[in-house]
Amino acid sequence: xxxxxxxxxxxxxxxxxxxxxxxxxxxxxxxxxxxxxxxxxxxxxxxxxxxxxxxxxxxxxxxxxxxxxxxxxxxxxxxxxxxxxxxxxxxxxxxxxxxxxxxxxxxxxxxxxxxxxxxxxxxxxxxxxxxxxxxxxxxxxxxxxxxxxxxxxxxxxxxxxxxxxxxxxxxxxxxxxxxxxxxxxxxxxxxxxxxxxxxxxxxxxxxxxxxxxxxxxxxxxxxxxxxxxxxxxxxxxxxxxxxxxxxxxxxxxxxxxxxxxxxxxxxxxxxxxxxxxxxxxxxxxxxxxxxxxxxxxxxxxxxxxxxxxxxxxxxxxxxxxxxxxxxxxxxxxxxxxxxxxxxxxxxxxxxxxxxxxxxxxxxxxxxxxxxxxxxxxxxxxxxxxxxxxxxxxxxxxxxxxxxxxxxxxxxxxxx
Amino acid sequence: xxxxxxxxxxxxxxxxxxxxxxxxxxxxxxxxxxxxxxxxxxxxxxxxxxxxxxxxxxxxxxxxxxxxxxxxxxxxxxxxxxxxxxxxxxxxxxxxxxxxxxxxxxxxxxxxxxxxxxxxxxxxxxxxxxxxxxxxxxxxxxxxxxxxxxxxxxxxxxxxxxxxxxxxxxxxxxxxxxxxxxxxxxxxxxxxxxxxxxxxxxxxxxxxxxxxxxxxxxxxxxxxxxxxxxxxxxxxxxxxxxxxxxxxxxxxxxxxxxxxxxxxxxxxxxxxxxxxxxxxxxxxxxxxxxxxxxxxxxxxxxxxxxxxxxxxxxxxxxxxxxxxxxxxxxxxxxxxxxxxxxxxxxxxxxxxxxxxxxxxxxxxxxxxxxxxxxxxxxxxxxxxxxxxxxxxxxxxxxxxxxxxxxxxxxxxxxx
Numbered sequence: 001x002x003x004x005x006x007x008x009x010x011x012x013x014x015x016x017x018x019x020x021x022x023x024x025x026x027x028x029x030x031x032x033x034x035x036x037x038x039x040x041x042x043x044x045x046x047x048x049x050x051x052x053x054x055x056x057x058x059x060x061x062x063x064x065x066x067x068x069x070x071x072x073x074x075x076x077x078x079x080x081x082x083x084x085x086x087x088x089x090x091x092x093x094x095x096x097x098x099x100x101x102x103x104x105x106x107x108x109x110x111x112x113x114x115x116x117x118x119x120x121x122x123x124x125x126x127x128x129x130x131x132x133x134x135x136x137x138x139x140x141x142x143x144x145x146x147x148x149x150x151x152x153x154x155x156x157x158x159x160x161x162x163x164x165x166x167x168x169x170x171x172x173x174x175x176x177x178x179x180x181x182x183x184x185x186x187x188x189x190x191x192x193x194x195x196x197x198x199x200x201x202x203x204x205x206x207x208x209x210x211x212x213x214x215x216x217x218x219x220x221x222x223x224x225x226x227x228x229x230x231x232x233x234x235x236x237x238x239x240x241x242x243x244x245x246x247x248x249x250x251x252x253x254x255x256x257x258x259x260x261x262x263x264x265x266x267x268x269x270x271x272x273x274x275x276x277x278x279x280x281x282x283x284x285x286x287x288x289x290x291x292x293x294x295x296x297x298x299x300x301x302x303x304x305x306x307x308x309x310x311x312x313x314x315x316x317x318x319x320x321x322x323x324x325x326x327x328x329x330x331x332x333x334x335x336x337x338x339x340x341x342x343x344x345x346x347x348x349x350x351x352x353x354x355x356x357x358x359x360x361x362x363x364x365x366x367x368x369x370x371x372x373x374x375x376x377x378x379x380x381x382x383x384x385x386x387x388x389x390x391x392x393x394x395x396x397x398x399x400x401x402x403x404x405x406x407x408x409x410x411x412x413x414x415x
Numbered sequence: 416x417x418x419x420x421x422x423x424x425x426x427x428x429x430x431x432x433x434x435x436x437x438x439x440x441x442x443x444x445x446x447x448x449x450x451x452x453x454x455x456x457x458x459x460x461x462x463x464x465x466x467x468x469x470x471x472x473x474x475x476x477x478x479x480x481x482x483x484x485x486x487x488x489x490x491x492x493x494x495x496x497x498x499x500x501x502x503x504x505x506x507x508x509x510x511x512x513x514x515x516x517x518x519x520x521x522x523x524x525x526x527x528x529x530x531x532x533x534x535x536x537x538x539x540x541x542x543x544x545x546x547x548x549x550x551x552x553x554x555x556x557x558x559x560x561x562x563x564x565x566x567x568x569x570x571x572x573x574x575x576x577x578x579x580x581x582x583x584x585x586x587x588x589x590x591x592x593x594x595x596x597x598x599x600x601x602x603x604x605x606x607x608x609x610x611x612x613x614x615x616x617x618x619x620x621x622x623x624x625x626x627x628x629x630x631x632x633x634x635x636x637x638x639x640x641x642x643x644x645x646x647x648x649x650x651x652x653x654x655x656x657x658x659x660x661x662x663x664x665x666x667x668x669x670x671x672x673x674x675x676x677x678x679x680x681x682x683x684x685x686x687x688x689x690x691x692x693x694x695x696x697x698x699x700x701x702x703x704x705x706x707x708x709x710x711x712x713x714x715x716x717x718x719x720x721x722x723x724x725x726x727x728x729x730x731x732x733x734x735x736x737x738x739x740x741x742x743x744x745x746x747x748x749x750x751x752x753x754x755x756x757x758x759x760x761x762x763x764x765x766x767x768x769x770x771x772x773x774x775x776x777x778x779x780x781x782x783x784x785x786x787x788x789x790x791x792x793x794x795x796x797x798x799x800x801x802x803x804x805x806x807x808x809x810x811x812x813x814x815x816x817x818x819x820x821x822x823x824x825x826x827x828x829x830x
Binding site for chain 1: 425426427428429430431432433434435437438439440441442443444445451452453454455456457458460463466467470474488567596610611617618626628629637639693695697698699700701702703704706707708710711712713716717718719720721722723724727730731760761762773774775776808809812
């Protein structure tokens with residue numbers, strides 16, 4: 001089966017909104033082993049939507065639409081597809097009741113236009129919308145199938161996970177090629193260097209394929225194998241993965257499409273029963289916020305301080321004024337003292353500190369991007385590392401946090 | 416002139432990468448007053464790229480490609496377009512020297528495939544790549560123009576800003592319709608409510624148009640006017656904007672595509688010469704990190720504390736143990752005490768506190784999403800506000816920070 005994604009919305013054509021729906025649908029199709037060769041974006045315009053449909057019908061079996069199902073006058077997707085197919089639309093009672101209940105609850109008056117969000121194909125089937133009002137709908141006609149999904153990402157995402165993906169999985173059938181992907185995540189190595197080290201593997205790749213991707217301050221490799229079953233695919237993936245880890249394992253921190261360095265470090269802290277606190281200057285709480293982003297992070301994260309103004313470093317955190325006078329705030333001594341005082345003040349097993357120059361302006365004669373990261377451990381010598389990052393202000397701050405997480409990952413693994 | 420964006424990359428079809436290039440190019444086209452009715456995504460496949468070209472040539476004047484200009488075997492865009500047009504490619508000397516210099520500098524061996532990144536149309540023109548190696552190239556043939564741009568966003572973005580946009584501006588010519596857009600930003604009102612309040616304005620919109628968009632925890636309205644000149648457009652925009660502000664001005668916090676609530680609050684603090692510190696529990700440093708994201712934030716942001724574990728609230732911040740024992744950490748009393756102690760500890764004019772339940776688990780009998788935000792001012796009574804948000808853990812934390820920023824915006828405006 002060949003699918004084509006058609007995203008509808010003038011805001012996409014105007015460049016006001018990033019088209020994350022296409023990415024999300026495409027990723028689901030990949031997981032289903034369904035090939036998609038084209039994506040189209042078209043505005044809220046009947047004639048052009050019809051043109052896109054005619055082109056897609058010729059080259060694809062399954063047309064997946066997103067957007068234009070709302071209550072406003074420029075939401076024309078459902079009506080346009082129905083006209084093209086000459087298929088009647090009817091109100092879905094379950095959806096209609098849900099919309100009516102919502103308007104009752106919120107004491108708002110329901111207009112006729114709200115009803116159109118409950119329209120579905122008489123000869124098709126509906127997918128309820130648990131995050132909004134516009135339902136999804138599916139119909140088959142001739143050689144083609146048509147799937148209409150809502151535009152708001154959180155509505156589309158839940159509907160796909162919840163009911164559409166399982167439905168498609170059955171339609172796609174058992175006889176499909178299985179396609180299994182696994183994402184390997186690396187920090188501290190550039191994409192080109194990583195690709196160079198794996199050049200021969202990547203060049204002679206057929207199945208599994210190795211797709212490198214430069215993410216934000218990290219690189220991922222997506223290994224995709226197709227075969228007759230999950231087990232066969234996973235065997236093929238493991239074989240390649242072992243070769244890759246063997247060559248660049250030093251930079252490999254974990255696997256998984258939704259994994260992240262902070263999750264890996266969080267699990268290491270939890271497994272090692274270590275608590276941590278942080279003293280942040282240029283990162284301004286970004287490290288701690290990432291810690292707290294993990295559910296149940298109280299298991300390992302206690303708290304910390306943001307010492308943005310210099311006097312806070314000695315007045316509140318207790319860094320000796322002498323250290324700052326003598327070495328400055330962007331120094332090994334300051335970083336180590338920050339980490340050690342943080343550990344003491346918050347009574348944790350580990351204290352980590354971040355001090356440096358986010359930019360764009362230099363500080364105390366240090367260029368933007370100059371960063372010291374300090375690590376203090378109970379009953380172990382403190383250390384600090386110097387870095388020079390070359391990003392913009394936000395990039396330097398994010399990169400600094402990633403570097404701190406990687407230092408923690410390495411030291412916890414060596415315990 | 417009608418443009419069409421064609422993004423090339425199997426990683427886009429596989430859903431591995433979000434197509435930010437299309438958004439960025441589209442936004443530039445809008446600013447140039449160039450209409451774009453379609454966007455296409457196609458894989459690194461010669462036949463399908465040719466198919467996309469043939470379709471686009473019929474309905475658009477200017478075809479803008481991004482991606483597939485790299486050195487690897489699956490980068491086929493330039494060669495495919497050249498074959499379709501039967502136009503020769505030649506090496507651009509400036510680009511070639513730049514590539515050669517790079518490989519010398521990094522002591523790496525330059526392969527033949529690296530050279531192909533310097534290829535340009537003999538009868539066209541080049542755009543140098545200051546963030547990478549693959550140059551952009553432009554050619555006109557018959558009724559159509561073809562612009563090829565690199566895929567890596569940072570390369571594409573700089574090339575567009577730096578040389579392509581000015582080039583297109585001249586090509587588009589003076590006789591073009593001017594299109595000017597202005598984005599109005601709102602917090603604290605839902606998209607549907609906002610649209611309801613402006614229904615008549617939106618329904619009879621022709622020029623300027625009013626495009627609502629639900630962003631992350633905020634809503635924006637993009638007002639777009641087309642006319643014969645900037646001044647004419649801006650007059651039209653102002654007329655509509657005044658009507659809108661008149662109705663929903665209470666939720667309006669600022670204008671600008673790249674503006675944000677934290678920037679607005681930062682400027683208010685700076686203009687009012689007020690300093691601020693924060694005590695964060697569920698937000699875990701997210702508020703402070705947003706403060707620090709602003710260049711020169713030291714003008715108003717001093718520092719703060721993350722009191723994630725309860726004992727930190729009294730041991731380090733100095734919240735009376737009695738308050739927590741009596742009222743719990745998710746309480747008005749705790750929020751106010753946190754804000755007041757924060758103001759004292761960090762010696763600022765304003766202290767803000769965040770305490771509550773990020774979720775997914777409840778806390779002390781409070782549901783996930785229950786949040787108290789405390790505000791303490793020098794020589795002014797402290798206040799705390801209770802909220803109940805309904806997002807996931809990250810959503811609740813982000814929403815809490817937005818709400819805190821809005822409280823600050825309102826209180827600073829009332830000064």
